[in-house]
Amino acid sequence: MIEVDQLTKCYGSFTAVNAISFDVNKGEILGFLGPNGAGKSTTMRMLTSFITPTSGTARIGGKDIITDSIAVRKMVGYLPESAPSYKNMTVREFLNFIAEVRGFSRMEKKEKLGRVIELTSLEKVRYQSIDTLSKGYKQRVGFAQALIHDPPVLILDEPTEGLDPNQKHEVRRLIKQMAAEKVIILSTHVLEEMEALCDRAIIINQGNLVADGSPESLLAHSELYNVVTLTLAKCPDEIMLQNLVALGAVEKVKLDPKGRNNACVMRVYPKQQQNILSEVNHFLAQQNWSVMEIQREKGQMEEVFRKLTLGAGS
Amino acid sequence: MKPMIALMKRELMNYFYSPVAYVFIVIFLISTVGSTFFLGRFFNSDQAGLEIFFLFHPWLFLFLIPAIGMGLWAEERNSGTIELLFTLPISMLQTVMSKFLSAWIFVGIALILTFPMVITVWYLGEPDNGVMFTSYLGSFLMAGTYLAITCVTSALTRNQVISFILSVIVCLTLVLLGWGVFMDMLNQVFPSWFTDVVSSFSFTTHYNSIRRGIIDSRDLVFFLSIIGGGLVINALILDYKKAS
Numbered sequence: 001m002i003e004v005d006q007l008t009k010c011y012g013s014f015t016a017v018n019a020i021s022f023d024v025n026k027g028e029i030l031g032f033l034g035p036n037g038a039g040k041s042t043t044m045r046m047l048t049s050f051i052t053p054t055s056g057t058a059r060i061g062g063k064d065i066i067t068d069s070i071a072v073r074k075m076v077g078y079l080p081e082s083a084p085s086y087k088n089m090t091v092r093e094f095l096n097f098i099a100e101v102r103g104f105s106r107m108e109k110k111e112k113l114g115r116v117i118e119l120t121s122l123e124k125v126r127y128q129s130i131d132t133l134s135k136g137y138k139q140r141v142g143f144a145q146a147l148i149h150d151p152p153v154l155i156l157d158e159p160t161e162g163l164d165p166n167q168k169h170e171v172r173r174l175i176k177q178m179a180a181e182k183v184i185i186l187s188t189h190v191l192e193e194m195e196a197l198c199d200r201a202i203i204i205n206q207g208n209l210v211a212d213g214s215p216e217s218l219l220a221h222s223e224l225y226n227v228v229t230l231t232l233a234k235c236p237d238e239i240m241l242q243n244l245v246a247l248g249a250v251e252k253v254k255l256d257p258k259g260r261n262n263a264c265v266m267r268v269y270p271k272q273q274q275n276i277l278s279e280v281n282h283f284l285a286q287q288n289w290s291v292m293e294i295q296r297e298k299g300q301m302e303e304v305f306r307k308l309t310l311g312a313g314s
Numbered sequence: 315m316k317p318m319i320a321l322m323k324r325e326l327m328n329y330f331y332s333p334v335a336y337v338f339i340v341i342f343l344i345s346t347v348g349s350t351f352f353l354g355r356f357f358n359s360d361q362a363g364l365e366i367f368f369l370f371h372p373w374l375f376l377f378l379i380p381a382i383g384m385g386l387w388a389e390e391r392n393s394g395t396i397e398l399l400f401t402l403p404i405s406m407l408q409t410v411m412s413k414f415l416s417a418w419i420f421v422g423i424a425l426i427l428t429f430p431m432v433i434t435v436w437y438l439g440e441p442d443n444g445v446m447f448t449s450y451l452g453s454f455l456m457a458g459t460y461l462a463i464t465c466v467t468s469a470l471t472r473n474q475v476i477s478f479i480l481s482v483i484v485c486l487t488l489v490l491l492g493w494g495v496f497m498d499m500l501n502q503v504f505p506s507w508f509t510d511v512v513s514s515f516s517f518t519t520h521y522n523s524i525r526r527g528i529i530d531s532r533d534l535v536f537f538l539s540i541i542g543g544g545l546v547i548n549a550l551i552l553d554y555k556k557a558s
Contacts, residue, residue, distance in 0.1 A: 045397070050397055050401050050556070052553075070403050073401055073402060076401070078398075080397040080398060081394075082394060084393055084394030084395045084398050085398070086328070086393075086395060087393065088332065089324075089327075089328075089331075093327075097320060097324045098402070100317070100320030101317045101403075101404060102402065103316050103403070145398070
């Protein structure tokens with residue numbers, strides 16, 4: 001549905017987005033991650049044909065974003081960062097205006113407005129002027145505006161920015177609900193959000209694409225991925241530890257000094273990030289260690305993010 | 315066409331949402347009518363005509379029109395709605411034209427509201443209605459050219475004050491080129507054909523010619539081409555720096 005081909009944007013000598021390529025298919029929710037100023041918004045602005053790429057291009061539903069931008073805009077619903085709207089209009093007037101510019105007839109307009117207002121739960125405030133609304137409602141108005149023509153492609157720049165946890169939940173529910181029949185690209189720097197919402201994530205750093213894959217596969221970059229954490233009632237002695245390390249799949253064992261109540265916390269690192277839970281479990285049963293807790297770590301997205309965007313050092 | 319109408323409707327509504335529109339209209343009426351009576355000494359002229367009324371328009375518009383147009387793009391930029399506007403399925407030139415046309419219509423409304431002046435001269439005597447009509451037309455066209463220039467300066471900068479000053483300077487230059495005093499000065503130094511060429515670029519020259527009651531295609535072409543050129547430049551500037 002979306003094919004991005006060597007998309008590049010330069011401002012003078014500064015390269016904001018550097019030859020990014022990726023494809024997105026129908027039904028996919030793609031998350032854009034990256035530190036501030038990494039080029040997420042710039043990429044989205046190019047995809048919505050707000051700014052013209054310096055080189056490269058993208059096709060949305062087969063239409064080129066440069067040569068066929070009007071056709072692209074018809075297919076795309078776009079929520080710009082901080083959800084701008086005409087503040088002195090009421091919610092209804094504003095949505096009505098968007099529907100009119102998108103060329104809907106009187107009858108269609110009524111139906112579309114009703115649907116989108118219901119979808120984004122704006123019924124209560126529809127006759128209020130937008131500048132009297134709270135941040136959460138303003139965000140929802142921006143959302144409604146992007147959804148009014150039921151676009152096959154949704155591009156959302158930080159859709160949950162500045163919302164309270166309930167509102168965030170609501171927006172995520174909305175996104176998930178629509179995901180099946182659409183292509184959704186959203187940017188965020190909230191990592192849990194990406195994990196909870198996206199089928200696939202792209203990490204951009206300084207204009208370059210540094211990772212592209214499912215949240216699961218990104219977690220594999222984490223040092224802690226598939227590490228087994230054990231909490232023991234008392235610390236095992238040296239010999240017993242060496243037995244553990246001697247297991248075929250175990251790379252190393254680290255004692256964590258932070259254990260509470262004299263409990264001993266240790267981390268068992270696997271070789272090649274393989275799943276060693278059953279092996280460790282088997283070993284523990286054999287040795288008759290008294291285990292209070294055992295857990296296979298999934299890896300930390302935050303750590304992966306730092307690793308990919310700051311270089312391996314941290 | 316439909317998207318353009320929707321845009322123009324919103325723009326016009328936007329004027330009347332804010333008190334600024336009403337303040338503008340009041341100031342417009344006070345300054346145009348006031349200048350006729352107090353500066354122009356309308357009653358002393360003993361003429362049932364609107365020559366004096368229209369005489370001051372090039373000077374009054376110099377401040378009134380940039381005041382209306384200075385925020386045209388600056389506001390869209392500052393509120394971020396420019397991003398919304400240019401991701402809607404409507405071409406750049408259409409958007410530029412819609413915004414310009416609605417501002418022009420707004421100025422037209424203000425101009426129409428000076429109708430008590432027409433009634434006054436009808437009451438006082440028998441004015442030449444044809445001349446009055448072409449004068450109104452000339453004034454409206456001239457306002458359009460001022461506005462087109464202000465659109466360009468508004469697209470150039472986020473700062474409304476800078477946009478105001480720039481457009482006043484450009485419009486003032488174009489007014490002065492055809493001003494009698496300035497032309498006399500030029501005549502002393504340069505041959506008269508040169509003065510004619512210079513003054514043909516001026517609003518004043520073409521406005522005065524329409525005000526005499528003659529609609530010359532050259533004057534129409536002059537005004538309309540400045541408007542058209544201004545809008546194209548406006549679109550080009552926006553295309554270049556809309557994201558900045």
